[in-house]
Amino acid sequence: xxxxxxxxxxxxxxxxxxxxxxxxxxxxxxxxxxxxxxxxxxxxxxxxxxxxxxxxxxxxxxxxxxxxxxxxxxxxxxxxxxxxxxxxxxxxxxxxxxxxxxxxxxxxxxxxxxxxxxxxxxxxxxxxxxxxxxxxxxxxxxxxxxxxxxxxxxxxxxxxxxxxxxxxxxxxxxxxxxxxxxxxxxxxxxxxxxxxxxxxxxxxxxxxxxxxxxxxxxxxx
Ligand code: TMP
Numbered sequence: 001x002x003x004x005x006x007x008x009x010x011x012x013x014x015x016x017x018x019x020x021x022x023x024x025x026x027x028x029x030x031x032x033x034x035x036x037x038x039x040x041x042x043x044x045x046x047x048x049x050x051x052x053x054x055x056x057x058x059x060x061x062x063x064x065x066x067x068x069x070x071x072x073x074x075x076x077x078x079x080x081x082x083x084x085x086x087x088x089x090x091x092x093x094x095x096x097x098x099x100x101x102x103x104x105x106x107x108x109x110x111x112x113x114x115x116x117x118x119x120x121x122x123x124x125x126x127x128x129x130x131x132x133x134x135x136x137x138x139x140x141x142x143x144x145x146x147x148x149x150x151x152x153x154x155x156x157x158x159x160x161x162x163x164x165x166x167x168x169x170x171x172x173x174x175x176x177x178x179x180x181x182x183x184x185x186x187x188x189x190x191x192x193x194x195x196x197x198x199x200x201x202x203x204x205x206x207x208x209x210x211x212x213x214x215x216x217x218x219x220x221x
Contacts, residue, residue: 004220006094007213008136010105013143014175016150018194018201022143023103025202026209030099038093041103043081046088052081075113075124082106083131090135105137107181115177116170139190139212141205142182146195147171
């Protein structure tokens, strides 16, 4: 448990950027230091939010379905899942002053739905206003990979359907959106290139985490 405040860390990036891998690595490194930490994800993270995740992903990957969710239905499902997650997991963990590591959060909705699918930003912002309250990431790692490398990693996954989900151009658009978000939020976001060496990326992430934690402890003593 931290002394006065929790620390909320998010990982963002396109599929195949290595965010699930790197968030697990950071979680394990923090745990080794006997610091209270949880690892969670979006969409999902709680039983009810995972149910909504399943509905979203079934729609994405069902090969025979003719009627796909409209982009607004999709967006509202991500937000519904986020609300369940915030109420039942994120807010309690913040109250318990834990370190929270979350694989995807609000930046994914901006990058995929708003920039990628051109969903109205006001809708997302206003729902966020109600469901987030004061919840905001303190540190965000935006993982950036060469698009061909990311697609190659996706292709190697067991669930190969995922590779066909979006076009290469869509992934380029979404990755550019993540970079834009990171550049507009320099205090919170760190861009990490994971195209080549995942061990290097792991070290950079851990170093940045320690820097943030030290500043955090001084500020909140
Ligand atoms: P994952 O690959 O990280 O498990 O995420 C599942 C999918 O959900 C992925 O295609 C990204 C997408 N997503 C959105 O489109 N908007 C969101 O707000 C979130 C959290 C995820």
